[in-house]
Amino acid sequence: MLNNNVIVAQSGGPSPVINNSLRGVIDACRMFPDKFGKLYAGWHGIEGVLKEELLDISAQSEEEIALLRVTPAAGCVGTCRYKLKDDRHQDFTRLLDVFRAHRIGYFFYIGGNDSQHTVWKVSRLADEQGLELTAVGIPKTIDNDVGDSEFTLIDHTPGYASAARYWSHIVQLTNEESMGVCTSDPVIVLQAMGRNAGFITAAARLADPERKMPLQIYMPESHLTLEQLADNVNEQLKQDGRCMVVVNESFDVGDIGAVQDAFGHVEYGACQQSAAQAIVNYLNAKRLKTRGYARGQVMDTDQRHAIIYASTVDLDEAYKVGQKAVDIALNNGAGWMATILRDPGFIYNVRYDKAPLETVALSERPFPEKWIAPSRIDVTDDFLRYARPLIGEDWVSVPMINGIQRFAKFKPLFADKKLTNYELH
């Protein structure tokens, strides 16, 4: 009997468009009923695969699958931060047991570099053990930090464009607020996500490409200090009477009582202190050279699930890169991550291609130095030319029912368990 069933799963922090990669995989698999059997989703990513919790996607309705287009985050099939450590042979053995028990021939994993690393290891192990498994990675991270600094592995990761669009809007809105309240609250500090990578923070500039706003951008790659920030803010206040600061969550403000996830990455939303709050306290204690206060704002996960701010370009690309993974599985086999590459020239156009998992898994892309403006608190126009096409032109159309958003909801139908229970480490 053929091993042609499919598992698709998600990992890491979600994005507004992650469900579109899921939908791309589902729709593409359904186009080839002779190639693919039953379609399952790992319930909470690799954790669900280990626990043999396989959501039956084949049993879900067409309408709910279509609604994945406008359903943000990972509520439908779940995600996780579980790390398959190299020394956890048991985890890998268990994975292959589950694949065998459910006749899984295809494994699609949607995630960042950590997840691509997982796909790569699973793929090698299956190969070593003679299990016929085609494992393909699908990129996802709002941080845009996957890939090489020449952008030849991937131009941008699905999710980034929507986070960028989010910030272009938030800064515009905050500017209206700031213009209004500046006589009492002259400084507003906004904290943006992006673990050690400034791409999201940089996108704040999309709100104001002509640089008319008193906006300062603090990316981790700029390596500025709290003291420099305070000096810059006071300088701006002298000129404009108000200042907006968009600061990356990993901006160095000293001890933040950091906590880490399973991969050893700091989880900024769970730490004892935020960069924004530390900056507000520092500025208010230093007595801003003006009357009034600095106030702060930590949007945290909102920027990775506010679907109304999603980029329609991003929604489309996330879908197609999911489809591409299926295309790779059919025509190229294992060892690849589906990717998005940009055509040369000034007309924005992308093509869907493949990148070697091994290379991608080890990549980490900081915000390029060449895109940081000489002031260190702004970006260059080259960055704007890179980012502007990503955010698109239009609002996404999010259906409303009875005054609230209509999101996809899957029925809790799972594959019958065939193995004994498994305890996660």
Next chain:
Amino acid sequence: MLNNNVIVAQSGGPSPVINNSLRGVIDACRMFPDKFGKLYAGWHGIEGVLKEELLDISAQSEEEIALLRVTPAAGCVGTCRYKLKDDRHQDFTRLLDVFRAHRIGYFFYIGGNDSQHTVWKVSRLADEQGLELTAVGIPKTIDNDVGDSEFTLIDHTPGYASAARYWSHIVQLTNEESMGVCTSDPVIVLQAMGRNAGFITAAARLADPERKMPLQIYMPESHLTLEQLADNVNEQLKQDGRCMVVVNESFDVGDIGAVQDAFGHVEYGACQQSAAQAIVNYLNAKRLKTRGYARGQVMDTDQRHAIIYASTVDLDEAYKVGQKAVDIALNNGAGWMATILRDPGFIYNVRYDKAPLETVALSERPFPEKWIAPSRIDVTDDFLRYARPLIGEDWVSVPMINGIQRFAKFKPLFADKKLTNYELH
């Protein structure tokens, strides 16, 4: 020569719809060119009137005035937190000097109870000094804390409906996030505005009227402690494996390094510690009875300027209550605040009426005890019946130009100064 010029001004924290009250005043005044002369806006509220900074609204284009519909916050004409103290005779004398110098016969002031108090005092003083001035208040506050507890002075304040709609959406989005990430981040704490008043916090329930989500609501009127909160959260985790906490900014978490505005009100966005962060730290230190972390989010001013989440009902009502103020000025004279009253019966319908300024100015409405559910962490269905019609059905249509929102922008054209400079206290 007739004193028929008009000053309109805004005060306090803005809302997504405050500009619609401004637009209502402008459009209504323009309908009666025989009654009203030049139309000015106080630049940053009463501060601008004192400093004789009067933005010439008559000189602005029709298109920019129309765009006030979809322009949130107070960037166009500014707002302030300046308090005309009773012992500052100088301020009041100056105000009347400015009114006289610019032949102002009508003064419209958009704001919360503090602002209504200002209108009332200005009105009385003008009367005492024989200055013919018709001063009318226009309600505005997302907190919904203006009025009496029987809702006979005002049913709801313009701005509240949009903040309520914001939270109905944010909680839905956070639920998608929470379902996705609950194996690593089982608790998400969201901080809502509403100084000492739980109306905004309560609106979180609009996301889930059927009570399917593991959602807990902490209003200041519930008087719960950090310890009770932690117990409730652990209980929810036992049942659902995850928990969403929406907490009011004034929830008592101990010392927050509070700072105050000119009216003696705590400015939560500028304090050294937020309720959300204090709760996250308490929960993480107490070691939640589950794996993973609590994480927190402080949306702060976003909830009062995210125009895409604005309620279309609110936009319309804010406009009409602005128009009503002009109607009152023409037909009833000074001493009133324009107000919104709800018709009896189950069909949502409002009428625009007037309330005595003196009564409104001294009012402060907490969230009614009868609308707090027995659990103290939920609201009753009666509250939902009150709030549901306010959030409307549809998305507002916000124009986009070149990938960003198109907001109204007034030209900086001011009335010629006729008096000497005036220093604010």
